[in-house]
Amino acid sequence: MKQVYLDYAATTPPHPEVVAAMLPYLTEVFGNPSGIYACGQEAKGAIEEARGKIAELIGAKDDEIIFTSGGTEADNFALKGVALANESKGKHIITSTIEHHAVIETAKFLERRGFKVTYLPVDSCGLVDPEGVKRAITDKTILISVMQANNEVGTIEPITEIGKIAKEAGIYLHTDAVQTVGHTPVDVNQLRVDLLSISAHKLYGPKGIGALYIRKGTKLLPFMHGGEQERGWRASTENVPGIVGLGRAAELALQEMTGEAERLTQLRDKLIDGIRERIDHSRLNGHPLKRLPNNVNVSIEFVEGESLCLNLDLEGICAATGSACSSSSLEPSHVLLAMGLPPEHAHGSLRFTLGKWTTEEDIDRVLEVLPRVVAKLRAMSPLWKS
Ligand code: PLP
Numbered sequence: 001m002k003q004v005y006l007d008y009a010a011t012t013p014p015h016p017e018v019v020a021a022m023l024p025y026l027t028e029v030f031g032n033p034s035g036i037y038a039c040g041q042e043a044k045g046a047i048e049e050a051r052g053k054i055a056e057l058i059g060a061k062d063d064e065i066i067f068t069s070g071g072t073e074a075d076n077f078a079l080k081g082v083a084l085a086n087e088s089k090g091k092h093i094i095t096s097t098i099e100h101h102a103v104i105e106t107a108k109f110l111e112r113r114g115f116k117v118t119y120l121p122v123d124s125c126g127l128v129d130p131e132g133v134k135r136a137i138t139d140k141t142i143l144i145s146v147m148q149a150n151n152e153v154g155t156i157e158p159i160t161e162i163g164k165i166a167k168e169a170g171i172y173l174h175t176d177a178v179q180t181v182g183h184t185p186v187d188v189n190q191l192r193v194d195l196l197s198i199s200a201h202k203l204y205g206p207k208g209i210g211a212l213y214i215r216k217g218t219k220l221l222p223f224m225h226g227g228e229q230e231r232g233w234r235a236s237t238e239n240v241p242g243i244v245g246l247g248r249a250a251e252l253a254l255q256e257m258t259g260e261a262e263r264l265t266q267l268r269d270k271l272i273d274g275i276r277e278r279i280d281h282s283r284l285n286g287h288p289l290k291r292l293p294n295n296v297n298v299s300i301e302f303v304e305g306e307s308l309c310l311n312l313d314l315e316g317i318c319a320a321t322g323s324a325c326s327s328s329s330l331e332p333s334h335v336l337l338a339m340g341l342p343p344e345h346a347h348g349s350l351r352f353t354l355g356k357w358t359t360e361e362d363i364d365r366v367l368e369v370l371p372r373v374v375a376k377l378r379a380m381s382p383l384w385k386s
Helices: 016-026 038-058 071-086 101-112 130-136 159-169 240-278 305-314 334-338 343-347 360-379
Strands: 065-068 092-096 116-120 141-145 172-176 195-199 210-214 282-284 295-300 349-353
Touching: 016 240, 038 065, 038 195, 038 240, 065 071, 065 240, 071 101, 071 141, 071 172, 071 195, 071 210, 092 101, 101 116, 116 130, 130 159, 141 159, 159 172, 240 282, 240 295, 240 360, 305 349, 305 360, 334 343, 343 349
Parallel strands: 092 116, 092 141, 141 172, 172 195
Antiparallel strands: 065 210, 195 210, 282 295, 295 349
16 A cells, blocks of 8 residues: 655655765764864864854855754743743743644743743734734743744735734844744744744654754853853754754755745645645635645544544544644644634644645545545544435
8 A cells, every 4th residue: 555644744754865974974974063174174174064054044144054853842942942041131932833743842941930921812823923923922021922923824914014023123033944944944134033943854854853943142041051162052063964964954945945845835725725625624724825835734523633643544544633742642722722613623633744745646645535534534523424
């Protein structure tokens, strides 16, 4: 049975060219980049080349990119780094109720350390209201953190508008751009962000590597203490193969992003329309237009998302319910609940995320299998009256 992989928001298969670029740094160019001998300096050169490629992808300067172990660390670094370096100015942070756990849990940690956090509500499409951000600002606010696009429902947030507000108020703005970088155009100056999180494995790069963009002049504390790597911002011997892989992934994204976004939008809309036509009592979650080109999140009433995923898996289709990080828990998604979905709709949610190797045949296969699986599960449900 051919596998139909539709969980690209959880992770993307590494691009073969990314793997090829990484291989020499796992074998012959193994030197420590801090070493002054040739194979160390070669590794150091590769790191700097990768830094340049990531900077180019997001319109930043090379020395504004710091490598991290992934999106989670980038989010932790941004929030804790700014909070701890600026607490003498104030201890208030603004974020949203639909952030990834990497932001929400960091915010909760800071609350336990005496910071006050405002969690902004979202509307029924998952949008944060920039006016709500404005109203939440106090003279103690030091940081605003709102994601650029939500990983579960794909809603794209008005970061440019929030950036304008943050700039006028002189408050740092962080955005978790893990789901957008490499998929939609991202420009740190157009967005007016001071900090931006990236994760390589969401853009056809390897797992365990990411980056934080830090605008020049931003006051934050280093995340890891130890050696002088990353100009003292983040100690530890660099993950050279991972960094090279991220760099190559960024380069490929720059070349392929535009055409790919158009192709995926068409497939996405075919899947959304097909599900709505074929399955009664199904609804799209997230914004109909301001959404990632690859995200389809639907609620299907009278079935459980977990049962749907398991049954689709038996047919070779990989999908998710809620975010991958919480798919082992049966709690309804915090994102869907924040958007006001009743728990029974949130429980029946299913996320398909498309990517580079998704074909029209894959979408046809889902549209053939899913109605059948839903009908089977509904027939077993005491709540279903056809
Ligand atoms: N932020 C968002 C929006 C994500 O989707 C993810 C991963 O699911 C992360 C952060 C965490 O990234 P990583 O897996 O690289 O730690």
